[in-house]
Amino acid sequence: MTTSTFLVSSMTCAHCVAAVTEEIARLDGVQDVAVDLVPGGKSTVTVTSATPLSDAAVRDAVDEAGYAVTGSAT
Numbered sequence: 001m002t003t004s005t006f007l008v009s010s011m012t013c014a015h016c017v018a019a020v021t022e023e024i025a026r027l028d029g030v031q032d033v034a035v036d037l038v039p040g041g042k043s044t045v046t047v048t049s050a051t052p053l054s055d056a057a058v059r060d061a062v063d064e065a066g067y068a069v070t071g072s073a074t
Helices: 014-025 055-065
Strands: 002-009 030-036 042-049 068-072
Touching: 002 055, 014 030, 014 042, 014 055, 055 068
Parallel strands: none
Antiparallel strands: 002 042, 002 068, 030 042
């Protein structure tokens, strides 16, 4: 099991959290997505997966939800 943490900007509410969580959860091997929402700031998104995920795959999923990964917190 692998855990990675990303910083995501522009999330402001529970809908934002749901959108990001849904997109990341679609990636192969993802077992859990936890979001620590910081409205208007950089929210922490922790992804637990069976195998390591590429940063690009997570960035693409977050982008699909309409937000941006601004860095890694790991």
